Amino acid sequence: MLFSYLAHRQACLDKQHERAERIASLPQIYHEPLSPKDKQILSQPISSIVYSVQTSSLSPSEVITAYVKKALQASAQTNCLTEVMITEAEKWARTTTRSGPLAGVPVSLKDMIGVKGFDSSMGFSAFTRRPMPCDSALVRLLRDAGAIPYVKTNVPITMLSFEASNDVFGTTENPHKKGYSPGGSSGGESALLALGGSRIGVGTDVAGSVRVPSHWSGVFAIKSSTHRFPKTGSAATIPGQEGVPSTHSPMARSLEDLETFWRAVFQMKPWEYDHSPEKVLHLPWREVRLPLERPIRWGVLWDDGVVAPSPACLRALKMVTDVLEKHGHEIVTLDSPNPYEGLQIASQLLAADGCKTISKTFRHFESNDAGMIPAMRALRLPRFVMKIYAWYLRYICRDLIYAGLVENFREKSLAEYYALITRREDYRARWFKVWRGTQVEGSSGDNGIDFILTVPNPLPAVPHRGMRHGWKACNYTFLFNLLDYSAGVMPITRVTKDSDMLPSSFQPRNRIERNNYRMYDASAMEGLPVGVQVVGKRLDEERVLEAMKLIQSLMKDAGSPYEGLPL
Secondary structure, three states, X not given: OHHHHHHHHHHHHHHHHHHHHHHHOOOHXXXXXXXXXXXXXXXXOHHHHHHHHHOOOOOHHHHHHHHHHHHHHHHHHHOOEEEEOHHHHHHHHHHOOOOOOOOXXXXXXXXXXXXXXXXXXXXXXXXXXXXEOOOOHHXXXXXXXXXXEXXXXXXXXXXXXXXXXXXXXXXXXXXXXXXXXXXXXXXXHHHHHHOOOOOEEEEEEOOOOOHHHHHHHOOEEXXXXXXXXXXXXXXXXXXXOXXXXXXXXXXXXXXXXXXXXXXXXHHOOHXXXXXXXXXXXXXXXXXXXXXXXXXXXXXXXXXXOOOOOOHHHHHHHHHHHHHHHHOOOEEXXXXXXXXXXXXXXXXXXXXXXXXXXXXXXXXXXXXXXXXXXXXXXXXHOOHHHHHHXXXXXXXXXXXXXXXXXXXXXXXXXXXXXXXXXXXXXXXXXXXXXXXXXXXOOOOOOOOOOOEEEEOOOXXXXXXXXXXXXHOOOOHHXXXXXXXXXXXXXXXXXXXXXXXXXXXXXXXOOOHHHHHHHOOOOOOOOOOOEEXXXXXXXXXXHHHXXXXXXXXXXXXXXXXXXXXXXXX
16 A cells, blocks of 8 residues: 555656656747747637648748747646647657648647557556557547647546546646636646647547536537547547447637638548547538528527526526527427436446446545545445435435436446446437427427537536536536537636626525535636537537537627637
8 A cells, every 4th residue: 555655656746747857858949938920820720820831831840839838838827738749749840741631730639649659647647657659540640631749638537527637747727717627527628728828639528528628718629429530549547438438529729720620630531540440430521501491490408407507607508599599590498308317327327337447547545536536435335325325315305316316326237237228229219309309299390400509517617626516517518428419619708797696596406506506606707708518410510510600600790709818
């Protein structure tokens, strides 16, 4: 036990020293203030950077210099960086192809994404000093496209939290307000993007891990459906977990950059970079147009039945529905299978092994995420204890929501796991009918929808100390991982204390809602970004992007564009 603890502490110290040394040893130019040319480069969308590099009016080295300067500033402010690959990126910049669809574009990566010669520790000290033997499929694609991976970004240990904190690299701050989470598990990525230290990055998402950080940090993302984006060669905290599969998904500082990146990746034929035909579908990027001959029908999920959206998040959603309705679109309250049932299924699938796989990686006295401590403790309790606790919640506390989540939250046998997969597929089948409006027996199908609109999370960014309860309000994103739908998040507005105070009449409906709303303080949260989530069918990323572009255009025309942090 003592040896394990000492090994843990030494690994953390060594890794922090390695990061500091890599930064300190960089040429002096990277530590200088931004020059006018640097600022001009940073202000360009990546499509302009690509054009400038392809026509030789900019060199990849000039581009990487500007972004390294800004990334170092962003990390000094938020502690968002993990692996500093800048020395190698300089070499890659000198030799990269100048004809590719991402020529000269610096791309930041979530810590787990495999880059040859660098760790993918994911905040576990046991995974430090274990450099990846080869590049992941995505990194090979990016380099062939002319992009330059240059930094990796922080995550929460376990990667099952809306936080970005671990013993190895420390805690990442929200780019808008210190003391608040940037989101997770792609929190380091969202902080870097929001501050302009990157324009395009790649995260992963199993329960909202690119969407909640985008919501809390004020950036853009589209969670891809499975088999759309290459993921082979990256590390994972729960390798083999396919009950609710994780997807690699891009995040961006602007919607324009997000679209440019999606198109570039598919121009590179990602299905040719994965060893298994089942991993990436042979599905090129499709040009789509939203229907013009009829109003677009938006089904709004106003409340998941577990935690109601806060006044700030509800206001952002209403801003979008109001502007859509004003321009002739049809807004309807979503009529769907119970979202709470989805949370029950998804939470049991994700923890089906009782979190034993993750637990094996911890060293003695290694800090766990505040939210995962009680969850993992509950999974170790005897089954009858959880049944008694569920009975207490249901009949003494009258909390049916929490009781329904607790009573079956345990390690699953193989037969129980198969039954859950069957239940998941039945649930997906019922949701499939929602899109065509045929979920009611005998329906003509005239009540179908084109998109789903909802909040990405009930709250804006929460304080770091709030993560013990904050992750439990994950259903607005987790639901669409279970369903494997394409889902984008875009910033809409910011919290204001005058508009977003919690009514004095508010009464929480269950313990999860009560504990989450204890963190909600519109005065303290003033200025934090608030986004909306746009959901499409499975493998419908192109249409989701078009819907996001439509909303952004209408919000701008209405005089309410979202303004990100200045560069």
